[in-house]
Each structure stands twice: as C-alpha cells, then as structure tokens.
Amino acid sequence: MNICVVGAGYVGLVTGAVFADLGNEVVVVDNVPDRVLMLQAGHLPIYEPGLEEMVARNVSDGRLSFTTDLPGTVRRSVIVFIAVGTPPKTNGQTDLSAVEAVAQEIGRAMDRYIVVVNKSTVPVGTGEFVREVIERHQRQPVPFDVVSNPEFLREGSAIEDTLRPDRIVIGAPTQQVAMTLLELYAPLERPMIITDVPSAEMIKYASNAFLATKISFINAVANICELAGADVTQVMKGMGLDARIGPAFLQAGLGYGGSCFPKDTDSLIHTAATLGYKFDLLRAVVDVNAGRTIHFLSVIERALAPMHTRRIAILGLAFKPNTDDMREAKSIDVITRLIDLGATVCVYDPVAIPNARKVLPTLVEYADSPYAAATGADGVALITEWNEFKFLNLERLRGVMRQPIVFDGRNLWEAERMRRLGFEYYSIGRKPLRRS
Numbered sequence: 001m002n003i004c005v006v007g008a009g010y011v012g013l014v015t016g017a018v019f020a021d022l023g024n025e026v027v028v029v030d031n032v033p034d035r036v037l038m039l040q041a042g043h044l045p046i047y048e049p050g051l052e053e054m055v056a057r058n059v060s061d062g063r064l065s066f067t068t069d070l071p072g073t074v075r076r077s078v079i080v081f082i083a084v085g086t087p088p089k090t091n092g093q094t095d096l097s098a099v100e101a102v103a104q105e106i107g108r109a110m111d112r113y114i115v116v117v118n119k120s121t122v123p124v125g126t127g128e129f130v131r132e133v134i135e136r137h138q139r140q141p142v143p144f145d146v147v148s149n150p151e152f153l154r155e156g157s158a159i160e161d162t163l164r165p166d167r168i169v170i171g172a173p174t175q176q177v178a179m180t181l182l183e184l185y186a187p188l189e190r191p192m193i194i195t196d197v198p199s200a201e202m203i204k205y206a207s208n209a210f211l212a213t214k215i216s217f218i219n220a221v222a223n224i225c226e227l228a229g230a231d232v233t234q235v236m237k238g239m240g241l242d243a244r245i246g247p248a249f250l251q252a253g254l255g256y257g258g259s260c261f262p263k264d265t266d267s268l269i270h271t272a273a274t275l276g277y278k279f280d281l282l283r284a285v286v287d288v289n290a291g292r293t294i295h296f297l298s299v300i301e302r303a304l305a306p307m308h309t310r311r312i313a314i315l316g317l318a319f320k321p322n323t324d325d326m327r328e329a330k331s332i333d334v335i336t337r338l339i340d341l342g343a344t345v346c347v348y349d350p351v352a353i354p355n356a357r358k359v360l361p362t363l364v365e366y367a368d369s370p371y372a373a374a375t376g377a378d379g380v381a382l383i384t385e386w387n388e389f390k391f392l393n394l395e396r397l398r399g400v401m402r403q404p405i406v407f408d409g410r411n412l413w414e415a416e417r418m419r420r421l422g423f424e425y426y427s428i429g430r431k432p433l434r435r436s
C-alpha cells in the first residue's frame with residue numbers, strides 16, 4: 001500500500017518505519033528541510049532503540065523515503081497519516097495549528113479518494129474539524145474519509161509497542177473505511193477495536209489520564225506511607241497482585257513527565273471544561289504530580305541545609321530511562337531549584353546530556369560518569385532510574401563522595417543494602433535511613 005506519513009517526529013518516524021517494515025511503500029513528509037536532509041543522509045533526529053536500524057534497512061530496500069513535498073506524496077498515496085505535533089497552549093488547550101495547516105495542504109493537494117488518518121493525539125472532535133478544513137480547501141470536490149487511529153507507543157519501547165500493541169483502535173465513520181486500516185494492520189495480528197471517530201479520540205485521552213491517575217494515586221499513598229512508617233514498595237506489590245488493579249504504573253517516585261501525560265491530562269481537563277464538565281478528579285492528579293519534586297526537594301533541604309555550601313550530584317536527567325527526551329523531565333525542576341538555592345550541581349546521564357544542555361541552568365556542571373559526578377558531593381540525588389544506575393558499584397560511589405547521603409527519587413536501590421553500605425538513604429514512601 002502507498003502510505004504518506006506527515007510529520008517526522010517521534011510518532012511519524014516510528015509509524016513510517018514499521019509500516020515500511022511490513023512491506024508498504026512509505027514516504028514520510030516533513031516541512032523542516034534540514035530535518036529531511038538529515039534523515040535522507042541516514043541520521044535520526046531522535047534516540048529510540050532499534051529505530052535507526054529499522055529506518056536504514058527500509059531505506060536501503062527502497063520502501064521508505066523522506067521528502068518535503070506534501071502535495072506530490074498525497075497524490076500518490078492511498079492513506080495519509082497526520083502525525084504532526086500537538087503542543088499545549090498555556091491554558092492547557094491543545095494547539096491544533098500544525099494539524100490544521102496539514103489538513104489545508106491535503107485538501108488543496110488531493111485529486112482522488114484518500115483516507116486521512118489522525119495519528120497525532122488530538123482532542124475529541126478533531127476528526128470532524130479536520131474533515132471540515134480539508135473540505136473547505138479542496139480545489140474540486142473529491143470524496144475522502146477521516147479516521148482516528150491513536151498511537152499508544154512509549155518512548156524507549158516505541159518499536160515494540162508499535163509492532164505488538166495491546167490493541168489497535170480504529171475510529172472510522174463507516175465499516176468500509178475501517179476495513180482499509182484493518183487490512184494495513186492485519187499482519188501485526190493484534191486485537192483491533194473499531195469505534196466511531198470521537199470515541200477513538202476519547203480512548204486515547206482517557207487511557208493516558210487513567211495511567212497518570214494510577215501514578216498520582218500511588219504517589220499520594222507514598223506520602224501517607226512516609227508519615228505512617230509503611231513501605232510503599234511493599235504496598236504496591238500487595239495492591240498490584242489484585243488482578244483488577246495490576247502492578248503496571250504503580251511505581252511511586254518523582255511523578256510523571258514526558259511529552260504526553262502532562263499535556264494530555266491538561267488537555268482533557270480543558271476539553272471537559274469546554275463541554276461543561278469540571279474534571280476535579282483529574283485536576284487532583286495533576287496537583288499531586290506537581291507536588292512530587294517540591295516534596296523531594298524539601299527532603300534534600302532538610303538533610304543538607306544550608307544548600308549554598310553543598311555540592312550535589314544528579315544521576316539521570318531524561319524524563320524516564322532509555323530516552324534522551326528532556327521534555328517535562330523532573331530533573332529540570334530539581335536542578336533549577338538547587339541552583340537557585342546556591343548549591344553546586346554536577347550531573348550525569350547516559351544519553352540525555354546534549355539535550356539537557358539546552359534546557360538546564362548554565363551553572364550546571366556535566367560529568368562523564370556517575371562516579372565523576374559524585375566526586376566530592378555532599379549528596380547524590382537519583383532522578384531517572386537508568387538500568388546502569390541499578391548496577392553501580394555503590395562502594396565506589398560512597399568512596400568518592402564527601403559524605404555518603406543518597407536521595408533516591410525512584411526507589412531504585414534496596415534500603416537494606418544501602419544501610420549495610422553505610423549510606424544515609426532517603427527514598428520515596430519508605431522510612432529514611434539515617435546514620436547512627
């Protein structure tokens with residue numbers, strides 16, 4: 001099948017590469033010429049395990065290419081996926097200007113029937129909006145359909161999530177249109193659900209909001225555990241074994257970040273308000289999340305004040321492991337506050353440092369290993385639970401620090417082990433271990 005994917009960002013690149021890998025002819029269109037040139041030269045603008053190899057393989061087999069020419073590509077395609085960015089506005093509303101611009105261009109370019117698919121995360125009602133925009137910009141009346149096919153991929157496991165999703169959601173105006181998408185996805189042999197367009201759009205937001213709710217719920221429970229002397233990691237295990245609850249997304253920590261949950265929760269609150277419903281439950285989820293770094297910083301300050309005399313090592317900068325993405329990363333809030341308090345901050349991350357340099361305060365020092373970051377530190381704060389930190393030589397880490405104090409924002413290490421190694425150890429929703 002000839003497929004056009006508009007938008008060479010995270011979702012567009014992964015979707016394009018996977019469809020090409022399934023044997024389709026895929027052209028990924030982007031309006032940033034430098035980005036297209038970079039992709040044509042074989043360089044990816046993002047870090048995602050396995051993606052570079054998949055792109056290279058399909059480019060060399062002639063099934064995947066990159067261009068800035070949207071009209072020409074639309075005219076050669078059966079299905080056009082819209083996978084452009086939908087960033088938040090300051091009031092939480094989703095900015096649909098990129099989607100609108102693409103819809104206008106598609107409308108102007110199309111000269112025969114095509115299926116236009118919304119892959120970008122867009123508020124309920126956008127399918128109808130895209131249909132209207134295309135119709136208004138057509139040079140001649142040509143029939144077309146708009147489908148909602150939301151993406152559930154996670155950064156760091158995007159290929160796996162796209163090849164083996166729990167479900168494929170197809171929101172289509174008619175059964176016949178849905179068949180085109182069913183045919184495209186059939187080789188994946190995954191469960192598919194066909195809905196109307198607004199329901200598919202809602203499934204995406206409701207799913208992300210529910211996962212964010214699970215995270216904020218366990219984080220609120222973690223706060224109570226700290227006050228009550230309970231251990232949230234044990235509580236989480238006990239809860240997670242209930243098949244109705246499940247263990248996923250019950251990891252207490254510094255809260256959720258990234259390019260999806262923060263903006264999608266805000267967007268759903270905004271959409272609900274626009275429709276006349278006050279989504280207080282989700283508002284509380286957002287508030288609990290915002291409180292995570294404030295709480296973590298208060299623990300650090302209580303243990304180390306006065307901060308202007310202190311040197312702090314930060315382990316992990318990306319918003320989660322296995323990505324170099326710094327969007328809404330908790331490290332930014334923590335580091336900015338520590339610098340404001342006058343502390344010296346030295347940071348290490350296995351892959352996110354180039355991106356971090358663009359967003360962190362200029363006073364931050366960068367190290368090329370966790371041990372270098374911790375050298376001479378009064379405290380180590382773990383922000384992102386990279387696997388390599390789990391297997392650190394903690395004796396060596398303690399040996400290079402000025403004093404062995406660790407603030408574990410993700411409960412990565414076992415408390416008992418930290419105690420044996422002689423650390424003063426503060427974690428999330430567990431009793432602090434102070435040195436006697």
Ligand code: UDX
Binds near residue numbers: 151155250
């Ligand atoms: C998410 C959704 O999972 C995906 O379906 C959607 O398409 C895009 O948004 P992503 O943003 O890549 O994907 O990250 P995810 O792995 O879901 O983690 C989101 C955030 O939640 C991270 O900051 C992570 O650290 C945090 N998290 C996750 C927790 O704090 N605790 C958990 O138990 C799980």
